[in-house]
Amino acid sequence: MKLLLDVHIAKASVSALKKMAPHLQAEHISLWRGGSLLQAEDAEILAACHTEKRVLVTYDLATIPDLLRRWMQEDRPHSGLLFADKNTVRPDAPGEVAAAITLLAVEIGPADTTNLVRFLRPASPAKAPD
Amino acid sequence: MSETAVMTLRLPKAVKRDVERLAARTGHKPAQLGARLIEEGLRRRDFPQIELRETAAGRVAYLAGTRFTVCWIAGMVPGQLALEAFAQEYDLIPDRVRAALAYAQTFPDEMRSEREHAEGNWRWIDALNSAAHRPPAVDPGKRKGKRMLPA
Numbered sequence: 001m002k003l004l005l006d007v008h009i010a011k012a013s014v015s016a017l018k019k020m021a022p023h024l025q026a027e028h029i030s031l032w033r034g035g036s037l038l039q040a041e042d043a044e045i046l047a048a049c050h051t052e053k054r055v056l057v058t059y060d061l062a063t064i065p066d067l068l069r070r071w072m073q074e075d076r077p078h079s080g081l082l083f084a085d086k087n088t089v090r091p092d093a094p095g096e097v098a099a100a101i102t103l104l105a106v107e108i109g110p111a112d113t114t115n116l117v118r119f120l121r122p123a124s125p126a127k128a129p130d
Numbered sequence: 131m132s133e134t135a136v137m138t139l140r141l142p143k144a145v146k147r148d149v150e151r152l153a154a155r156t157g158h159k160p161a162q163l164g165a166r167l168i169e170e171g172l173r174r175r176d177f178p179q180i181e182l183r184e185t186a187a188g189r190v191a192y193l194a195g196t197r198f199t200v201c202w203i204a205g206m207v208p209g210q211l212a213l214e215a216f217a218q219e220y221d222l223i224p225d226r227v228r229a230a231l232a233y234a235q236t237f238p239d240e241m242r243s244e245r246e247h248a249e250g251n252w253r254w255i256d257a258l259n260s261a262a263h264r265p266p267a268v269d270p271g272k273r274k275g276k277r278m279l280p281a
Contacts, residue, residue, distance in 0.1 A: 007196065038196075039197065041183075059202070061249075062247065062251070067185075092211055117255060118259060
């Protein structure tokens, strides 16, 4: 599975993923295609991902879901979206992000990710507060 | 709805034409669009580090030149990360993060509305997930060898 990590995700998550799940090909948006999509609009990024069958991992719950609705109405395909929420998987914690992605990738397996939409969830259950 | 007031402006003809063209293209009334452009111009003057972008979710404030919405930054700093740590993690100059936070403080209603919108999106995606992973309904008539238990 090929992945693109959006700007909200710590760059070190890529190396954490390489260690944890070497079969996943993850890129960070700051470096992918020479960083040319670092300021790009959502549609441009999703379209670019689709050309490589790359799943976008994002914390953007503000605008990408709206674009997704529009694409669903237009029957426009994408190569998969993994949404994350900062309250469940910390975007600045590479180990947590990598573990959550690995868990989901194992669940998805070799299935086609076209139009797949999933939420990242913590790889280990959250500890109850003391 | 915020209070409004009427103001008459004299514009160069070419500017009027441009406003009308843009209004036609975006499906707004020229007066609405004119008011919005003035408001955005004032915001740009006060917050040059903030960019208002048209997105699928409508107009959203971003830290200029990045994919970070102001609302997301305000949700991270200082609740999840201290300002300096956030700036370091995301390769941003701390003053730019401060500018985003200042914008968020100046427009709390806009931030609240964006947070609520994101929460609504979260619920929608959650519902999509649930629907996709619900075990398929089984037609009782097709269950072979199994007797339905009496209620």
